[in-house]
Amino acid sequence: MGTGYSVDLTGQKFGYLTVESFSGRRNGHAEWNCVCDCGNRVTVRQIHLKSGHTKTCGKGHQADLVSPNTIEKIQNRKVSKRSKSGKTGVTWNVALEKWNARIFVKGRNIFLGTYTDVNDAIKARKDAELKYFGHVEEEATE
Numbered sequence: 001m002g003t004g005y006s007v008d009l010t011g012q013k014f015g016y017l018t019v020e021s022f023s024g025r026r027n028g029h030a031e032w033n034c035v036c037d038c039g040n041r042v043t044v045r046q047i048h049l050k051s052g053h054t055k056t057c058g059k060g061h062q063a064d065l066v067s068p069n070t071i072e073k074i075q076n077r078k079v080s081k082r083s084k085s086g087k088t089g090v091t092w093n094v095a096l097e098k099w100n101a102r103i104f105v106k107g108r109n110i111f112l113g114t115y116t117d118v119n120d121a122i123k124a125r126k127d128a129e130l131k132y133f134g135h136v137e138e139e140a141t142e
């Protein structure tokens, strides 16, 4: 006894989160250190992992798990609110202070990575357009 946890979740995957190590107990709740697929690290209560309540780092990244309509709304809101890339699928990640590149293909939102330079993110998106669509999309003027 004294480890503080009853089940070992190390290495287990919950949505986008992979459990790295036991964090400790706070207010009677076991908490785990997790790393998100986007690279963010978060500490999550065990009950939230097991119930499915928490599946991502929750920092500008939750768009991956919601419906396409909501994704568009979130992206539009973000782009207009913060830095504008001028490129569909390239949005500012507030938490990482980097550019997220993603593409929506056949009902799936594909994450293309995070980039410090917006031009790298746009290039990643264009490369993905060529790969998935066979051509680079024309940009709609706003």
Ligand SMILES: [Zn+2]
Binding pocket: 016, 036, 037, 038, 039, 040, 056, 057, 058, 059, 061
């Ligand atoms: Zn994340």
